[in-house]
Amino acid sequence: MPQAKSVWELVEGEIRKPGTVHITVFALLIGVGAVAGTFGSIAIPLGYGVTGFWPGVAVQAVGGIWFGMWGVLAGGLFPFISNSLAGAPLYVSVAYFPSNFIQGFLPAWVFRALKLDPSLKSSRDWIHFIWSAVIVNNFLGAFWAVTALQWFGLITVASVPLFFSGWVIGNGIPSLVFGAILLKALSPLVVRHRAFCKGWWA
Numbered sequence: 313m314p315q316a317k318s319v320w321e322l323v324e325g326e327i328r329k330p331g332t333v334h335i336t337v338f339a340l341l342i343g344v345g346a347v348a349g350t351f352g353s354i355a356i357p358l359g360y361g362v363t364g365f366w367p368g369v370a371v372q373a374v375g376g377i378w379f380g381m382w383g384v385l386a387g388g389l390f391p392f393i394s395n396s397l398a399g400a401p402l403y404v405s406v407a408y409f410p411s412n413f414i415q416g417f418l419p420a421w422v423f424r425a426l427k428l429d430p431s432l433k434s435s436r437d438w439i440h441f442i443w444s445a446v447i448v449n450n451f452l453g454a455f456w457a458v459t460a461l462q463w464f465g466l467i468t469v470a471s472v473p474l475f476f477s478g479w480v481i482g483n484g485i486p487s488l489v490f491g492a493i494l495l496k497a498l499s500p501l502v503v504r505h506r507a508f509c510k511g512w513w514a
Contacts, residue, residue, distance in 0.1 A: 349394030
């Protein structure tokens with residue numbers, strides 16, 4: 313049987329379509345993300361769902377890389393649950409949606425566009441993982457979230473550095489540690505499963 317050059321390429325005759333397995337994964341990611349996000353939100357709370365340690369972000373990055381738009385959308389939706397359990401108003405969760413979306417979308421897009429190996433086998437894989445899933449995505453997420461909080465009048469200008477750095481660091485460390493562990497340990501299994509999305513939906 314012909315072999316694909318990368319995990320993202322279809323082999324000859326391969327047809328992939330969205331199915332119930334993807335809906336199941338979507339629901340599972342929301343559940344796991346909600347638990348991880350809630351734990352982080354109450355562990356080192358800064359306020360309005362912002363925390364100094366938020367492991368839910370690893371679900372966003374890894375979910376998007378493995379499961380495409382199913383993972384990206386789940387990563388954007390589960391914070392509605394974790395934020396509400398942490399006491400954040402619904403409109404804050406709505407305002408955070410672009411932040412949570414980009415935190416999952418950027419690494420998902422980079423890995424597909426550059427055909428990186430989710431198992432992080434090379435230095436090239438690691439470099440692009442770190443900038444897209446640890447640094448830039450969380451900087452963009454923090455910028456949007458802090459801007460929204462200030463626009464709603466929930467934080468002062470003086471507290472912007474605290475919330476911005478809390479978001480970047482609180483997301484960055486779990487992204488690097490848990491994200492890398494999950495990708496290294498489970499990617500060899502996930503990429504062989506029919507739930508793995510070579511494209512955005514299948």
